[in-house]
Amino acid sequence: MVAEARDGHALLAEAIDTLDIGLVLYGPNDTLVFCNKAFKEFYPGSGRILTVGRSRADILRDMIAAGIMPPPSDDLASVMGKALGCQAGDWPLVEQRLSDGRLMLPTAKRTPSGGLVFVDVDVTQTRRREMALLEAKEKAEQASRIKAEFLSNMTHELRTPLNAILGFSEMIMREMSGPLGDPRYRDYADHIHESGCYLLSIINDILDMSKFNAGRVELREQKVDLAQAIDSAIRMTQERARAGRLALSVRLPPGVPPLLADERQIVQMVLNLISNAIKFTPPDGRIDIEGALTAEGGYCLSVSDTGIGIAAEDIPTALEPFGQVDSSISRHHVGTGLGLPLVKSMIEAHGGTLEIASQPAKGTRISLTFPPARVLHAA
Known part of the structure; x- marks a missing residue:
């Protein structure tokens, strides 16, 4: 039974050592019980500090002093007091950038026996994907804004010549400068005017829609x-x-x-x-x-x-x-x-x-x- 327990413990330790997440276990007396290989690889140079039996206070102090962990924003005593005095789940754990540029997300939980488990997860790829999606979204929004602004800015350029077409065709329709020689010209003017009106209505709709999309419409209440x-x-x-x-x-x-x-x-x-x-x-x-x-x-x-x-x-x-x-x-x-x-x-x-x-x-x-x-x- 002792041999089986020893073998089971060895297999469990081996399995934990092969995980891609960093794992550290402290016992009820706040001394180090176990630290897997991934955690040590995340923090190069920590192997000599993370030795079984050492207190969490000594390990934290040495990790900060060696520059392995990010330097404290406050004085060391205050940081140590907060880290050692908080209950699990109350630590101000934030993402940490490692020396090689990777981002780690730490979590901490108490075990039923009073021990403490720290888990570090590499979230670098997740954050990169999030940043890529955010950049793609910003580019799409920028392209949409540019398109909407372009359409809005085309108001004068499109409406001015159309108004001229409509105005002159209406003058021909009404024979304002004298009668037309052939009655078919009046039909031609009708078609020009009708097509111009339709085209102007389309342009107006597109421009109005672009203004709404660009959030540039103000109500004249x-x-x-x-x-x-x-x-x-x-x-x-x-x-x-x-x-x-x-x-x-x-x-x-x-x-x-x-x-x-x-x-x-x-x-x-x-x-x-x-x-x-x-x-x-x-x-x-x-x-x-x-x-x-x-x-x-x-x-x-x-x-x-x-x-x-x-x-x-x-x-x-x-x-x-x-x-x-x-x-x-x-x-x-x-x-x-x-x-x-x-x-x-x-x-x-x-x-x-x-x-x-x-x-x-x-x-x-x-x-x-x-x-x-x-x-x-x-x-």
Whole structure:
């Protein structure tokens, strides 16, 4: 039995010696019982200090004096007192950089018999991977910022020539300098103007989206007449609704409260939702705009249609910038896929939320909920 115990002890010691982690064991009387090979390799020159039977106080003092352990930031007596007087788990153990550049993470625990176990783990590779991931993340964020700033800075360069195209084509359409010789020129001017308007709307959407992504959008808050904002959006879309044989109705309860909001963004949100509904609703369908106060005191504005609808699994795609939900009808319509993401960014900038309820072939309902702080009640 003694021989078996001795063999078992030898095997255990051999196993601990082959570990890649450093392990030191002190007995109940705070003297060294065991120190494995890895720990000694972590701290070159410590072999002559870490001898069995020595007290932890002597070992700690000699390790610091020999420069094997990091020099104390405080006076030696204070450091020794803290290290020897603390209970296990209370030591201010922090990562240590060894002389060869490796990083060690120490831990300490008491044994049931009152002994003390110190374990050192080499975390160099872990920290390097973390640093590599952090650097990659920072580079990606920097690239995103550069892209967003580039798009934002293109405002003048892109809009100026487009405005000229639109202005001159409109002059041709109206024959402001005299009649055109061939009526086809008027059609050409119509096409130029229509294409210019569409291109300008795309550029505006991209620039607005880039500003939101770059966090450069500031709300121009003012008292907004919500009913009037909705009416403005309807005036801009009713001709398209009529051309598509769509019934467009507004059902708002009397006394719609004003909102503390950015008026341009409010109109843009409603305009985008109505335009989307027109785009994806077949002829003879209907589009309804409704609003009501919420139980919490906020205001919910919704636009519903009887269009093609969106499958539940496609809704996240529809809310992603440039996301295009694939369908036989949507493929017949041009668009960048920025309408809904812009609305989502705008309502969130106001502290509100966007919700989509939809079923394929049955229609879609998109609700914008403004928080109570945005609702201005009459005094």
